[in-house]
Amino acid sequence: xxxxxFEQFLIGISTGAIYAIVAIGYNLVFGVMNVLNLSxxxxxxxxxxxxxxxxxxxxxxxxxxxxxxxxxxxxxxxxVERIAVRPLKGNWWNIKVATLGAAMFLENFVTxxxxxxxxxxxxxxxxxxxxxxGDFEVSNVQLFLIACSLGLMVAMMLFLRHTTPGKAIRVxxxxxxLAQCVGVNVQQTMVLGFALxxxxxxxxxxxxxxxxxxxxxxxGQFLGLKGLVILIVAGIGNVRGCLIVALVLGVLESxxxxxxxxxxxxLVAYSALVLTLLVRPHGLFGEEGRTGREI
Numbered sequence: 001x002x003x004x005x006f007e008q009f010l011i012g013i014s015t016g017a018i019y020a021i022v023a024i025g026y027n028l029v030f031g032v033m034n035v036l037n038l039s040x041x042x043x044x045x046x047x048x049x050x051x052x053x054x055x056x057x058x059x060x061x062x063x064x065x066x067x068x069x070x071x072x073x074x075x076x077x078x079x080v081e082r083i084a085v086r087p088l089k090g091n092w093w094n095i096k097v098a099t100l101g102a103a104m105f106l107e108n109f110v111t112x113x114x115x116x117x118x119x120x121x122x123x124x125x126x127x128x129x130x131x132x133x134g135d136f137e138v139s140n141v142q143l144f145l146i147a148c149s150l151g152l153m154v155a156m157m158l159f160l161r162h163t164t165p166g167k168a169i170r171v172x173x174x175x176x177x178l179a180q181c182v183g184v185n186v187q188q189t190m191v192l193g194f195a196l197x198x199x200x201x202x203x204x205x206x207x208x209x210x211x212x213x214x215x216x217x218x219x220g221q222f223l224g225l226k227g228l229v230i231l232i233v234a235g236i237g238n239v240r241g242c243l244i245v246a247l248v249l250g251v252l253e254s255x256x257x258x259x260x261x262x263x264x265x266x267l268v269a270y271s272a273l274v275l276t277l278l279v280r281p282h283g284l285f286g287e288e289g290r291t292g293r294e295i
Contacts, residue, residue, distance in 0.1 A: 010146065020149070020247065022044070033194070035085055037197070041222075041227070050065070053069075078194060078198065125144075128140045165189070173237065234285050
């Protein structure tokens, strides 16, 4: 029993790490541009299908296909920013409707190409199981997913705190006008935030597809909603809070499946959202506020 619970714990950590990548992608765009990008989930889906597209074209190289999938997600995200976000010049509601429309277009376009059915997904290598303690086994695919997910999260946090472009993103998130006064190119920084968010979305979509062995056109709706839940529960703009909440949520979901079945998995996430909004409307870790625009 202990071995089984530990296995579920690892599954929860792996799932939570993917959720964290999704939430951090939301945070990058919301923090820098004050835009809630509702096409983020669809961009994840595009990244996962980009891998399948290269295999369909006869290029049987998983790592090259992953690079293509991430690049396709990045280009898709930049197109959304250029077509559906930038022309609206910060109009909050219009941008939400425009990005939602972009998501619907992408999902229905891929549905027409695939007939909407789940597509089997390739694995990076053949699964090999290692015995750790007693009857507990862990596969090399599980270890790969955990390492990639946690590695991406740590890399993004280090990027935001210890690199010049990352610091520029944080300055623009606090106050675009002051950032421009100290020499930061605000428009380029906003595009960089959108590009990083889209690349993270592609990674999350691919990792999720490898985890479950398949992908489908509307998978982004599920992942996108979980990312929004984490964003709200942690506190909008709080990257470290997103990391903690995502890992805890992944583990809770995994154990809820053990305790009551898969039908209770989503109940945990959305119950946490409702309770948080009732007790702490600004999130468990608080929103990272912006400075005033007038000086």
